[in-house]
Amino acid sequence: MASKIVVIGDVNGRISELFTKLSTLHAKQSFAFAIIAGNLFSPAASTSEAEHTEISTLLNGAIDVPLPTYFALGTNSLPTAVLDKLQSSDGELCANLSLLGRRVSIKTSNGFRIISLGGSHVEGSDSSMSEYDATYSDADATALVRELPDTDILVTSDWPAGIRDGSKASYTSEAPGGIRSVSDLCTALKPRYHFSTSAAFYEREPFFHPGPRPQSITRFISLAPFGNAEKQKWIYAFSLEPSAAAPPTIPQGCTASPLTSAKKRKLEPQQTAYNSFRYSNGDTNAQWEPDRNRRKRQKHQPPPTPDQCFFCLSNANCETHMIGSIGEDCYVTIAKGPLTTRSTFPDLGFTGHVLLIPLHHSATLSSIPDQDARQSTVKEMQRYRTAMHDMIATRSKGDDGTAKLGAVTWEISRGGGVHVHWQFLPVSVDLIQKGLVEAAFDVEAENLSYPKFAKKSADVAAAEEGDYFKVMIWSEAIRKEMVLLLDREFRFDLQFGRKVMAKLLGLESRTDWRACAQDKTEEEADVAVFKEAFKQFDFSLEE
Template identity: 65%
Template sequence: MASKIVVVGDVNGKLSEVFGKLAALHTKQNFLFAIIAGNLFADPDTATDDDNQEVVKLLQGSINVPLPTYFALGRTALPAAVIEKLESDLGEVCPNLTVLGRRVSIKTSDGFRIVAVGGAHTDTTDEPMSQYSATYMDGDAAAAGKGLTDVDILLSSDWPASVRDGAKAQYTGDAPAGVQSISELCGVLRPRYHFSTSDNFYEREPLFHNGLPPRFVTRFLSLAPYGNASKQKWIYAFSLEPSAPPPQSLPQGITASPFTAPRKRKLDSQESDFNNYRYANGNGAETHYERDRGHGKRRRAQPPPKPDQCYFCLSNENCETHMVASIGTDVYLTIAKGPLPLRTTFPSLGFPGHILLIPLEHAPTTSAIEDADARQSTVTEMQRYRSAMQSMLVERSKGEDGRSQLGTVTWEISRGGGVHLHWQFMPVPVDLIQRGLVEAAFDVEAENSSYPKFAKKIQDMEAAEEGDFLKVMIWSEALRKEMVLPLDKSFRFDLQFGRRVMGKLLGLETRTHWKDCPQTQVEEQADAEAFKKAFMTFDFSLEGQE
């Protein structure tokens, strides 16, 4: 059964006032417990006589704490008298008032799991830190959540890094600098609520975490101080059921979690309207002009979308998340918009099988990913996903002879002037690969289009990949083949080239362009769910999840 909980921001020593207000609210609302998410006491270095007197009154029992209340450490040191009382009374200041400490995980008597990381972040310290020190290190954040995969409430004095990425909600003034270890903690714990404090109130749109549906949803709120001049929200009440399962349907306005893949560079905030590049099935707009389909005239192309307009960036609030199939550390999978194959094209699968492999980092090419480690891990994970999907196809398409009836074709358009790197992955009947018809189809179509010849020797392919290129990877259990088409300004390359080749090969010429293959959202979601179900046992991103 759901219970009412109330959370308060920085109290900063106004103990009588805040607990008096809580008592009045508690009489009407009957809260199960309260949480002080910020500084309960005034900073000892700047405390006034009135502030010090408030501490004395609290310790003497002259201030009534009306209900069980947990308080975070906050970012300022605790008064010496309070620390002495905590140490002698095992973390309790007075009846109903208990500290949460620098790093702690507790389960209340009513079954609520609360994790807290209090204090200001520090990289190094010359002094040993007690459990009541108002500082913490990255190791403390990691230790606080050790062994847990989801909690009811997470408290942190610092904001998680990247929390505003992909959010429409704006913070008034300069937002607090985030801390990466808190981001990683939130990504691991998948809390239902994450509270912090700041000079102004901030509530982010809900975010969902990677995993099998139903997915965990986190709401991040940062409360303003009590008595703030602009009268921003310093108190927040809500109802919560302990350890309740994730929601069956995602709430309105939800975004993907910016914590799914800890990055050395932040993901860019993304708030723009829909644009066709999300499913263009190429990798960028034409450099100068683009021919109107079916009209034979030219129009000036729109400039390539910036990161805040890119629908391949998963944290974009308008991203069609119902099509996302798996989210790894550096890469995610989504079913293709307007897939080339039909559900009936490969009956053994039960879904079209046209999948996009998309790096989380916004970059037009692999080489454009600036961080060398991120670049290597992205390539490694794309190959790992490709291999996992190939294994899935083998499993699902075995014939009576025990051999797979399907192989795969994967192609990549890599152009420095593109938008967001991705690979397209498709099943193909294995006999077309074994008879060399897939390779021949790409060769013939390139010749018919007056394109250069495909490079097929290792040295030639490596040379071609130093510039812009189309790369085709053909795979079956018995045959592997790669071929690279160099792209330059001497000819106009058709971004639908890969689809055109495969469409002709599979007798699906009328489906060459994704816009000619519309599906309803219900159909798209059904295809995504069918793929996820088939891919589940091969999906390494789910390893270690409950």
């Protein structure tokens, strides 16, 4: 049976005011319980005499708490009087008001499982930390990972790293820095709701976790402070049935999970063999053959191995001078025979056409055999893409502070391919805002009698379960994804993405990458400018 639950953001010492408001709401809605997801009390240094008096009134039971309420540890240290009371009463502050400590897993009388990770994140692990210290470590998160993955509600002080990846939901303040171990915790527990707090309200699109169907769905919601002046949403009420099964189909509007494993690995065979790199713009030389010729070739010879693949760092016949950055799971290069030229985007100083390539030799991202490797590869490619978004936006800022450039990224994912990768190309923000990028792909697909692009989140997710061509469109204000399902009913042009962008940018004469070749000196100059421009955004340089 479903129950009504209410969750509240930071209270910051406005205790009587909150519970008066909650009493009124509870009389109308009859909530099963309430959760205060952030700080119930103000920081100790700013606690006024009036607040001290109110705390004493609360501890003496003179403030009515109208329903069972759990409050998170939050990031503010608890007042001394509160600590004393908690330690003497096993976590209950007064009637109906109990603490969710630094690292807690509970099951309510209604049958709901709540897991909470409270406090500010600190590096390392200190065994002397008490359950009431307003700090937590990665070890605390790891300990909670061992809980059964049937969590109804997860409450964390920090946002999970990467939570905004792939989201179109806006956030009106400076987004909190995410914590990787919180991402891993959410991925392991697969909670139905994940709550946090922040300066402004943020509700991400629901996302589904990888795995066999039915796939677990998580809704991430970060609440603004109670009574904030901007009137941002500080309260969230919903109905939930404890331990209900995941939906049989992915609801419309869901995205794939933006959270991945934090485990990092060095791919020693490729790293140690790395001495050069060569690639053609968009695929290996073989993949640029007409589709019918490639099919004939595939019948008579096996696909290239890593030491034969021009995208693999273990190939000894590579050129080193075009690599711009190399991470743990993927790397970035400038494109050989780039579509755009240095004069196309003069603010950048280089051609702007870039490739993101996994270190793993795999035809598709989903076919990388190790799950941890697959998740961390996707995550790092997304991270590089975001960093390049930041770079081109920063370098193209106008006098009004608005970026003049956005970007288009496209991917061909086919089981019969050789080495999957993303192509990244800056584009004028005007073309994105006017919908011309999206329209260009739609029109070219129609001209070639291809199927229509999937654009709704659920349709995109379904299309990505097979072979597909994907377009990711980004600007500071707009984020769109569109996916073309590839099947054997039509012959897909491997240069489709480049042809569309060439027409859109008026660069039809540069459609064929081989006709746009630069000499080595030009390539070295381009990659030098790219490295300098990207340096402040390149996380691979962090120690």
